Amino acid sequence: MIRTYRALLVAQLQAASQYRVQVLLWMLFSVIRPVIFLAAWVAVANAQGGQIGTYDVRDFAAYYICLSLVSCLTASWNAYEFEYEVRFGRLSPKLLRPLHPIHYAVVENLVAKLTQIVPLSIVLVFISITFDARFRTTPAHVLLFVPSVMLAAALSFLSGWVLATTAFWTTRVHSVSTFWDRAAFIFAGQIAPLALLPGPLQAISLALPFGYVLGVPAEILRGGVSPSTALLLMAGQAIWLAIFFVAFQRVWRAGVRQYSGVGA
C-alpha cells in the first residue's frame, strides 16, 4: 500500500507541476471569502468601539487568517468531478483497477494542498500585517491543531464523497452541493466565528458537521478556545467523521451496484 501511494504521489506531483497557475488560483479561492468577511467584521467592530463579544479587530483578523489556512487544508472538490465521471462512464476503467477510486482522489487532494501551502502562507503573512492580527496561540494549541485539522480534512473529504456518490442515483449533484455549500456558508464559521452566531444558530452549528470542518480548527489554531474545550470539540469532529465513514461505505456499495457505465 505504501509503495502504491508513493507511486501515485510522484505521478500526481508531476501532473501538478504542469498546472502551476491553477495552483495559485485555487489558493486564492481559499483567501478571498475570508478576507471579505474579515473586512466586514472589522467595520462592524469599529462601529461598536472596536469590540464585539470577546473579539476585537485584531482577533477577527487572526480568526479569518486561520480560517483561510484551514479552508485550504480541508478543501475537497470531488463532488464536482464525480458527476461527470459517472455521467460519461469514465468511472468504469477506474472500477476495474485493483485500487479503490478513493485512493486516487486522496493523493490528488494531498498533492494540491502540498503545492498550495507555500504561496498561501506568503499571502496570509501579508494579510496578517495589513490587518495587524493578534494570535493567542500557545504551544498546546498548535499541538491540538495538527490532529484537529487532520480530522477536519478527513471529514470534509469523506462528506464530499458521500455527496458525490449521489451521482449514482441523480445527475443533480450540482444542486445538492449548492445546498450543502450554502448551509456551510452559514454554519461553518465563514460569515461569523461560531461563537458570534446569534441565539439558536450557534447551538445548531455545533450539532451540524459544517463547523467541525472550518470554524473549530480555525478557533483552535487562533487560540480562541481553552485546550479542554478544544478536546471536546475534537470529540465532535471524531463523531462526525465516524458517521460519514459508515455512511460512505454504505452509500458507495449500494451506488456501485446501481451504476451502469455507458454501453453496459
Place this chain on the structure above:
Amino acid sequence: MTRYLRLLRLFFRAELQYELEYRLNFVLEIVETAVVTATSVGAVLILFSYTTVLNGWDLGAMLVLLGCFYLVQGFGEFALQPSFEKFLENVRLGTLDFALLKPASPQFQVTLRYFRVAQLAQMALGAVVVAVGLSRIPAIGLAEAIGFPIALICGFVLIYALLVALSTFAFWFVRVDNLMALYWSFMDAGRFPVDVYPGWLRLTLSSAVPIGIAVTVPAQVIAGRLDPFGLLLLVVGSAVAFVLASSFWRLGLRSYTGASA
C-alpha cells in the same frame, strides 16, 4: 440598431426554448438562486445583529447594496458568462470562424449570443432585496429614481467591458479560463460596500476589477447618497471602458487564425 435588437430577441428566444427542454433543471436552478440569496441576506442580518451601521451604511442601505450585488452578478451570469465561456471554447477549437462569416458585428455575435435564462431569477430576487431595503429608507427623490437605473446600466457596461478586455487575451494565449475564473471569484467582494476593504484591495476592486464600483455606486445613488459628480464619472468611465475594450478586442481578432489556417 433595430436589426441588432431583433437578433438579440431571437438569441434570447432560442436559449429560452433550449432551457425549457430541461424543466427540472430550470426549476432547480431557480431554487438554488433563491437559497443563495436568502443565505446572503441572513449573513447581513447576522452582521447587523451586532451593530446598526457598517461604515455609515445602515441595514436598509446594506440590503439595497446586496440587492444591487445580485442584480449585477445576476446580469453577469444571465447575459455574459455563457457567451464568454463559449467564446473561449470557440477560439480554442477554431470554430469561431462560423461567427466571423456571418453578416453582423463579430463582437456582438460572440459576446451576446448565449443566455442562461434561469439566472433572470437572480436579478429578480436582487430587485426584491433592493425593494425591501428601500422600504426602510424614508423617501426617495426623483433624482435618485432617475439616477439609479443609469448607474446600474453603467455597472453592467463596466462589467461587460472588462470581460471583453480579459477575454481578448484568448486570441494570443488561448487558455485564459483561469483569468476569467479569478475574475468571477473577485466578484464575491461586491457584496459589501467597497470602502470596507483595506487600501490595496479597495484599489483592486475599484480599478482592476471594478465590481466594487459597479455595485456600490448604484446602491449609493438609490440610498440617497447621490453624488452627481460621482455619477457623471461613472457614466464617462464606463463609456470609455466600453470603447477601449471594444477596440482592444478588434485588435486581438486580427491575430485569430482559424482552425487550419
